[in-house]
Amino acid sequence: MPGLIVICGATATGKSSLALHLAQGLGSPILSADSRQVYREFDIGTAKPTAADRRNVPHYLLDICDPTDNLTVADYQDQANQAIAEVQGLNHVPLLVGGTGLYLKAVVKGLKIPRVAPNPELRSQLAALGQAQCYAMLQQVDPESITRIHANDSVRTLRALEVFYVTGCPISQQQGENPPSYPILQIGLDCKEVEEGDRRILIRTQEMFNAGLVAEVESICQKYGTSLPLLHTLGYAEIKQYLAGEISLEEAKELTALHTRQFAKRQRTWFRGDRKIEWFAVDQPDLLEQVWHRVQEFLEQTKVASASGTSCTF
Known part of the structure; x- marks a missing residue:
């Protein structure tokens, strides 16, 4: 090939x-x-x-x-x-x-890559909670992602939460190579x-x-x-x-x-x-x-x- x-x-x-x-x-x-x-x-x-x-x-x-x-x-x-x-x-x-x-x-x-399309409404609702609370939520539902996502990284935090709430499965379990x-x-x-x-x-x-x-x-x-x-x-x-x-x-x-x-x-x-x-x-x-x-x-x-x-x- x-x-x-x-x-x-x-x-x-x-x-x-x-x-x-x-x-x-x-x-x-x-x-x-x-x-x-x-x-x-x-x-x-x-x-x-x-x-x-x-x-x-x-x-x-x-x-x-x-x-x-x-x-x-x-x-x-x-x-x-x-x-x-x-x-x-x-x-x-x-x-x-x-x-x-x-x-x-x-x-x-x-x-x-999780096949989850961006959900503006969900992201807006999460963003309104503030990065600190979103990061704490992520720590509860996907602690493995916390080891790779910085506490100030709002973009990746929101994406990880978005994938979890849409699929019911942590993004860390859907990633890899x-x-x-x-x-x-x-x-x-x-x-x-x-x-x-x-x-x-x-x-x-x-x-x-x-x-x-x-x-x-x-x-x-x-x-x-x-x-x-x-x-x-x-x-x-x-x-x-x-x-x-x-x-x-x-x-x-x-x-x-x-x-x-x-x-x-x-x-x-x-x-x-x-x-x-x-x-x-x-x-x-x-x-x-x-x-x-x-x-x-x-x-x-x-x-x-x-x-x-x-x-x-x-």
Whole structure:
């Protein structure tokens, strides 16, 4: 069975560019692992692949829902697994590319995710009780979850209570991992120097503004209203402040770059926790050659293992 190649890393490390080169060389499609690129109309601020890129290489998991929808991690996992199976069924190796760590983990680790849709009314009732009481309630119904959820983590506390009250079963008993049987190569991109990463983020930020980010946000605000949850995310929240007259355009740029740097730091911390990711420095002149060599090695190992009927892990 064809395997899966993952390209991950922090924002502005060149994941999309590298993936396009690999996809063209392998004749493979690209599957997005970005939690905002799944939404239609959120294009510039999410650095979504251009129309030209999408004509040159087939892309999956882009624009699969409206901005008013709520795509859960479980929803994404289902659609990603379906796309992977479809591509592998054609004897191609899909490229799973993005920086949303939880999306990638859901696929690569085969996370068992409770299929419980968000219940706004229940969450509102629980939130009204306050985090302290909710956490105490969780300790009573699911003490195992307490070992993994911090006392101040209201989001995960509410989710755990929500799953319990909807299903009658603790979320800790519904979680776990069931990794896929096909081989997976995880390639991580990072900058040797922090300054190089900051420089790339500044360039990315300016490019977004030049491409019409302000107009994109203004159009989305007019169509869906300023309370749309996605407008509170990176790049959009800062422009919304500018459009409201709260900050200047230059301040919006500076804040976007600052918040992007902070976000990239969190991404690096997340990905560094996975020891199976093989890291490549993006500022190496022969990056593409290095990665291409590793990919060919992986494909050959996969082929040999398949021919011998043995399993292989990477």
